[in-house]
Amino acid sequence: xxxxxxxxxxxxxxxxxxxxxxxxxxxxxxxxxxxxxxxxxxxxxxxxxxxxxxxxxxxxxxxxxxxxxxxxxxxxxxxxxxxxxxxxxxxxxxxxxxxxxxxxxxxxxxxxxxxxxxxxxxxxxxxxxxxxxxxxxxxxxxxxxxxxxxxxxxxxxxxxxxxxxxxxxxxxxxxxxxxxxxxxxxxxxxxxxxxxxxxxxxxxxxxxxxxxxxxxxxxxxxxxxxxxxxxxxxxxxxxxxxx
Amino acid sequence: xxxxxxxxxxxxxxxxxxxxxxxxxxxxxxxxxxxxxxxxxxxxxxxxxxxxxxxxxxxxxxxxxxxxxxxxxxxxxxxxxxxxxxxxxxxxxxxxxxxxxxxxxxxxxxxxxxxxxxxxxxxxxxxxxxxxxxxxxxxxxxxxxxxxxxxxxxxxxxxxxxxxxxxxxxxxxxxxxxxxxxxxxxxxxxxxxxxxxxxxxxxxxxxxxxxxxxxxxxxxxxxxxxxxxxxxxxxxxxxxxx
Numbered sequence: 372x373x374x375x376x377x378x379x380x381x382x383x384x385x386x387x388x389x390x391x392x393x394x395x396x397x398x399x400x401x402x403x404x405x406x407x408x409x410x411x412x413x414x415x416x417x418x419x420x421x422x423x424x425x426x427x428x429x430x431x432x433x434x435x436x437x438x439x440x441x442x443x444x445x446x447x448x449x450x451x452x453x454x455x456x457x458x459x460x461x462x463x464x465x466x467x468x469x470x471x472x473x474x475x476x477x478x479x480x481x482x483x484x485x486x487x488x489x490x491x492x493x494x495x496x497x498x499x500x501x502x503x504x505x506x507x508x509x510x511x512x513x514x515x516x517x518x519x520x521x522x523x524x525x526x527x528x529x530x531x532x533x534x535x536x537x538x539x540x541x542x543x544x545x546x547x548x549x550x551x552x553x554x555x556x557x558x559x560x561x562x563x564x565x566x567x568x569x570x571x572x573x574x575x576x577x578x579x580x581x582x583x584x585x586x587x588x589x590x591x592x593x594x595x596x597x598x599x600x601x602x603x604x605x606x607x608x609x610x611x612x613x614x
Numbered sequence: 615x616x617x618x619x620x621x622x623x624x625x626x627x628x629x630x631x632x633x634x635x636x637x638x639x640x641x642x643x644x645x646x647x648x649x650x651x652x653x654x655x656x657x658x659x660x661x662x663x664x665x666x667x668x669x670x671x672x673x674x675x676x677x678x679x680x681x682x683x684x685x686x687x688x689x690x691x692x693x694x695x696x697x698x699x700x701x702x703x704x705x706x707x708x709x710x711x712x713x714x715x716x717x718x719x720x721x722x723x724x725x726x727x728x729x730x731x732x733x734x735x736x737x738x739x740x741x742x743x744x745x746x747x748x749x750x751x752x753x754x755x756x757x758x759x760x761x762x763x764x765x766x767x768x769x770x771x772x773x774x775x776x777x778x779x780x781x782x783x784x785x786x787x788x789x790x791x792x793x794x795x796x797x798x799x800x801x802x803x804x805x806x807x808x809x810x811x812x813x814x815x816x817x818x819x820x821x822x823x824x825x826x827x828x829x830x831x832x833x834x835x836x837x838x839x840x841x842x843x844x845x846x847x848x849x850x851x852x853x854x855x856x
Contacts, residue, residue: 372716373716375716376712376713376716376717380709449698450696450697450700451702453666453696453700454700454761454762457664457665457666457693459689461686
């Protein structure tokens with residue numbers, strides 16, 4: 372009951388913020404439409420919808436970090452979290468209450484992204500269903516990262532780090548806008564050491580029904596998700612005790 | 615019966631001792647004010663008593679339960695209205711009240727009853743469906759205090775509850791605090807000395823983390839040898855107890 376009340380509160384806070392809707396849903400869709408329009412006007416295959424949709428889906432998920440971190444850091448700076456710390460809510464109530472509502476929001480965001488892609492020429496196949504399911508580990512990574520950033524940074528820092536830096540990293544190092552092989556070298560090595568390109572490649576493979584090639588990408592994403600979940604939980608509970 | 619008993623309660627931050635071996639008792643049902651200039655240790659004391667900060671020494675018992683060993687049990691019997699208004703900005707007034715009731719495990723029926731009761735008590739009818747973040751500072755503070763009261767706490771901590779409120783709202787809040795006397799133990803911190811004198815059964819004055827004196831307003835005036843409570847406070851804080 373306690374956790375459910377907090378879950379409902381988090382859901383309402385996020386969904387009622389018009390900036391969240393604009394950036395989390397509107398922005399990725401605008402880019403999807405824009406890049407598809409560019410593709411239609413050029414003779415080379417740069418932004419094919421089959422490759423672009425998974426990339427935009429992962430890019431959209433990076434906003435989950437911003438939503439989660441902004442809410443937590445605002446709760447900290449407004450003393451709302453301090454008030455809640457004096458209630459019977461436990462550490463697990465906070466962690467689940469802050470993170471679980473974002474999972475259905477993330478899945479819904481990917482569904483909308485794919486539905487729009489259908490209108491732009493993406494084939495309707497059962498693989499789309501599996502591709503949407505394959506966003507779950509990536510979503511968990513971004514949501515847990517939000518818990519971590521919201522616990523550590525204030526709301527102004529969150530805006531810069533999660534709103535500007537992370538979304539750009541997730542975009543440029545994901546192999547969505549350009550083939551990483553074109554640049555190669557250190558840039559490519561850094562990109563492949565981070566989870567973003569693996570998350571996109573995993574989703575592309577699933578969408579194409581190429582299930583044999585989802586490894587090692589799924590392992591990279593699961594590894595990052597597991598590590599981020601562990602670090603965020605430890606950091607949040609430690610910070611709660613120090614408070 | 616004592617609702618709060620502290621024994622050598624201490625909080626140190628590196629080299630700074632914010633609260634130094636505090637020994638005091640608060641009787642059940644009384645309004646007890648903690649006074650002191652900035653940095654006296656009032657807010658740190660409230661933070662320790664409300665289980666927000668762990669003491670570095672000593673202990674305190676709230677209704678017989680230790681703040682160190684039984685923090686979770688204590689959290690179910692206390693209510694806190696922090697110095698800053700602490701409300702969920704995108705929730706409506708009604709939803710904020712229901713959130714607090716739900717966190718304390720109230721049934722749907724009791725949640726609705728208590729929400730209606732607090733809405734009437736704090737005169738919130740006209741704004742129940744407004745988002746808390748859109749309210750003025752005064753209304754937010756009123757809501758913040760209502761949120762602390764909805765859970766029927768046995769011990770209520772009010773940290774600067776009337777800061778920034780206009781005269782009328784302050785007067786209404788004083789009436790609410792008076793109406794709780796005997797039913798709820800209230801720990802009040804305030805910089806308004808007339809507020810402490812008017813509302814409190816007993817008052818404690820702190821300085822540099824230590825308890826300077828404790829008693830009724832009349833006892834404190836007598837101790838300082840002056841007629842006005844404000845003069846007594848100034849004299850005791852600047853010159854100490856002779």
